Amino acid sequence: MSELRIHVWLVLLNAPPLCTDTYLDLVRQGASPAYAKIRNDTFRTLTTDPLFRRRVTENSLTRVLNAIAWKLHDANEARVNGWMSPPTLGIPKSLDGTDNMFHSPASVSTRRGRGSVTGTEGSEAGGDNSGSVGYVQGMNVLAAPFLYAAKSEAEAFAAFDRFITHECPGYVRGSMDGVHKGLALVDQILAIVDPRLSSHLLSKGMKAEIYAFPSVLTLCACTPPLPEVLLLWDFLLAYGPHLNLLCIVAQLVLVRDTLLNSQSPKPDFKPLKARPVIDYTVNFARKIPQDLYEQMLAHAQ
Template sequence: MAMPQPSWGIGVSDAPSSPRTMRTLRKIQSHQVLTTSSALIAQTQSSHLSATHGTDTGSSATQSGSTIRTPARRPRSNSDAAAREPSSLVAPVPTQRRPARKTGSGVGIKRSLLENLVRDGPHNGNTKQALQELKYLVLSTGVDADGDGMSPYRVYLWLILLNVAPLPTDDYLALVHRGGSPAYAKIRNDTFRTLATDPLFKRRVTEASLIRLLNAVAWKLHDTKNKPRSRPSSSRRLEMEMLVNTPPSIKEEPELEDPGSGPSSAINDSAIYVQGMNVLCAPFLYAARSEVEAFALFHYFVTKECPGYIRGAMDGVHRGLRLVDRCLEIVEPKLAAYLFSKGMYAELYAFPSVLTLCACTPPLPEVLHLWDFLFAYGPHLNILCIVAQLIRMRDTLLESPSPNKVLRSLPPLDAKGIIALTVLLVQKIPDDLYAEMVNHAK
């Protein structure tokens, strides 16, 4: 069943190789099982049987001293540059392909209200009302996904919630074809460690794909940092002089952007790559159906939602860590006092969780569900999600004489439980502190 492009005024990358009609996008399929154990047994038995009965095929192969090699099929991934798997040494035997796993968007399968809204777009063109409904459905029903966390419409949901515009594939390819960026060595030093113990991620996303995307983002940030600021033209200077010389009584507010402030200034002060961006990038690549989609989402996120996380000093991350301590002190003062008495402040255990929006804590399918919530209601709520994880560990921490050992690795994520507790914690946070949470990553 084809997956149509959402009619929200925003969308996915317009890859030249795919048709541009609304309902011709291929249905996503999780990493397929390439060779089942029963198929391998059947192949081995067939090869052994041929050799035993002295068939022509077996004898010719034996006489020539060579074996028939059949390349094994690779799992589905976003990379076309990964090393091939070792070839099979047995003769191929025709086997029936396993049917693709249904993920809730095929013929005769009932779709959820959330999926229908993503597919069909706003009713009567009321985008604001539809967006509110979309967020509520994310919170109340969640995104339908299989056991691996794969959903046929999650990436479109993220594009809508983050309001990411379509990106031409050629723009991404142009960045890839530029070769190694100034941060290429740092990127290569991190990518092989990205979610290294997660088999789901390793099956679907290759290191080559991760390197390409991070290198393309580094080039994009590099170009923005080194772009010369344009000087005002003579006519523009004349307008500015007229504004200066105009009496205050009739002066209008000039529509000029302060060159020393705003998002462009934040990007100019940012690094083109910092350690941890590889983990933050990983869920985007895992959930997306192409590198172009993942690139558009990731670049938008680090430049618009959390530019403070990628500045050289990572001041946004450090502000987030201080907010974790302050929020914990408000909502759970006894636990906070105990941790502080042991010298356990958030900067000692929560740095990866703040920087990566909890993507550093497995399992990956739960990370994706948590991100659905964060993208719907704001990534700043990740601060309270970390506090919620601490509260869920409250008894264990209070009973431990060395809580630092407990906090070396947080328990596996339970997205549903964390989200439910986070919603309750929001009501306990004062307005001024909540405002700091909203702006801490800018």
């Protein structure tokens, strides 16, 4: 694995330098309102990928996601209350005075008036957060490549935070509107680059919302093997995450014959083959009308 990859990604994301203490302060805050959902997701993150399991622990992934959840929660509180900056972050120990890095979820409601862990499945706890950026199911897989490539949790946090807040905030809002827009665009793109395959899938009721939701949300990080995901992400971070929609269509075209010959087609993108996917993506980009390409650029915002 390239030691330079995370540094290149940080440059491509234009991520500002992050003081490690900033990350540690977020970790010391304990369990966020989204902690229960995070714990429900982390144990099943890339479970079949031995490279990821050897390099990234579940605790490490949990800490990064919990820190992200706190940062997004505090930023949303600042926005709602009209503060110029988020509330103070530093809390050295858990409420019970122990050194545990996380409270039990039940204790979260007593901290700083944060509210309970209950709420909608797609957003953080408390109120209607459909328009705010927060933890949503699937962010664990989206964070995985950053943790795998990074040399430290703070480095992964800086890259992941920049990515979700600047490149694809629409994917991590409670309503996940960016993901749904992306799925609709996948159907439109396929109809342009391969009308026959598009018609066949639609005739069988196989719309992108059925088979492509994880691939849109995670930028194909859900499709093993991980080394191929990293190669694909090198391309996407260099030329724009919006091209992931074309990458999904490219994966469909790679299994085109199988799908056309099936009376019950169900796309299976495993294993990911980054090089041919990138080649097809570059070719397809030339065929996309300007107005549709502009929708691709804007769909995740």
